[in-house]
Amino acid sequence: MRWSQAFIPTLRDDPTDAEAASHRLLVRGGYMRQLMSGVYSLLPLGYRVRSKVITIIREELNAIGGQELLLPALHPREIWEQTGRAESMADILFTLSDLRGGDAILGPTHEEIFATVATELTSYKQLPQLWYQIQTKFRDEARPKSGLLRVREFTMKDSYSFDVDDAGLDQQFDRHFAAYTRIFERLGVTAVAVEASSGAMGGSDSIEFIVPSPAGEDDIAHCPACGYAANVERASSTIPSFHDEPGPDQPERFPTPGVHTIVDLEEFEGGASAERQIKTLVYVLDGEPTLVLLRGDHELHEQKLQDGTGAIDIRPGQPDEIRELLGADAGSLGAVGVTGPRILADLQLADRSNMVTGANLDDHHLRGVDVGRDIAVTEWLDLRTVAAGEGCPQCGEPLEVFRGIEAGHIFKLGTKFSKALGATVLNADGVPVPLVMGSYGIGVERNMAAAVEMNHDDTGIIWPVSIAPYEVVITAVKVDDEATMTVANRLYDDLNEAGIDVLIDDRNERPGVKFNDAELIGIPYRVTVGPRGLASDIVELADRCTGEKSELQIEAAAQELVRIVTRAR
């Protein structure tokens, strides 16, 4: 491509509304433009990167036996009602109606539709099957952000596996794990595999691939010693057990005027340290008020609450709901003697005694509470948020917590969707069994952004060769110098012929402008052709990643570049 003919609208200034590095650089480098919140147009450079990402994904999926197909983005609402997700995912569904008055949904993911197609499978002999597509998803995110990292319309590679039993699913899951590992390697992003919550997907097991980055939105608990890694939505940890002094035979109520928080009670004369307090929260789970208990210094993780209870709709109770339920305001709540609502308690409260909690009477608390004796716990769950420094659940060494971008997610779905939609086959015994499904997703544009987050500097993007829009840029220093253009054009032709993606900067601009643009858009190799080098029969090679410069003999330049680029791919 000749830069003079290309549409590469680079900007001198950073766009003000772009915070994340990938957002800022992709806009400034002329890769994309925003159309509306969370919706972007990919310009020629952006489209080239996207195509390369897709090619890599496609190659790796084909390598594990995936069959590519294409399903609609427009779905009838009824199918989504059959699995209950019209309701459970309602807040992110784009919905529309057609001329017949029917309701339609723009697909946010495709489990329902793949399962529908899979109803045509009839025998275990046809299994396993692995189908995938590379297709546009629509999710009406409450808060799109950070350019391509969190958008409302995006391309996803989603694959779905169908097996007759769990053993088959496990195999397909493991194959995807390996394929994903190769994909991220080839994309030039380091992704860490972590245990994750399945969220709205349901199913038994799921693994996220997380690219460490402060621009991400997921917190990962990681053990440097043994390699344990889990999203905090799911991570557990060990903490020292707490030794309780013996307490009274029954709880004692005492006045605590003005005490409304854990900290207040710690500082209150006759109060207790946070470790000795029981925090009582009121949540409404699918319309049902529920008490949630944790140790005073522990934070609830709502995803754990949702996963642990299977609730679809989950929210903190309103002040009036709390008062109606317990007869007191937040700050004086407790579960002692409460019998109506469900009481969910964090595991760390088990066997604790002589603790302090609210008395369900404003400005009063109870001391000497023995959890097992005094509170009618309905269910014990892991509800607390893991914190850095706590013990690894596998080896006990201190955990680290880091931020990252969810670059991919693979799920063992089980039979949730096949049962709901009637996708069954006959097994070897002639008995109809629901297909055992897995689903596996990678966000294409999100991975482009993740690659930029990981690979950039002050002057611009540093693309991995594998997904760079062009592998080589030839910078012709002086376009009205005949010798320069002869050499530059010949090199351009030779590289093109050798199958190298090459861009020649033949614009009539000053060299500084060209160098800066080349670095901004992040082409891995820049070859400078100009009178200065030509005088000694050389062109200059600059490596965008290392910053190193070297000289190439003109006659050997094309061959040498082909060798370098081919090796780096």
Add this chain to the structure above:
RNA sequence: CGGGACGUAGCGCAGCUUGGUAGCGCGCAUCGUUCGGGACGAUGAGGUCGCCGGUUCAAAUCCGGCCGUCCCGACCA
């Protein structure tokens, strides 16, 4: 959905307090001089001041409503 900020030329911004001809830098076009790390001079083109309504002789500016965008939080694959 809660909190905060912003909307004026392709991009980055000033002007608004105190109402009166819409400005600056970059970019763009033409010409000239330049040319190995974002040149210089000259001459130009380009704007329903987010939208609707109100006040006023007069609104980018004051008032009301709406829309849009970003950031923090909540939520989310």
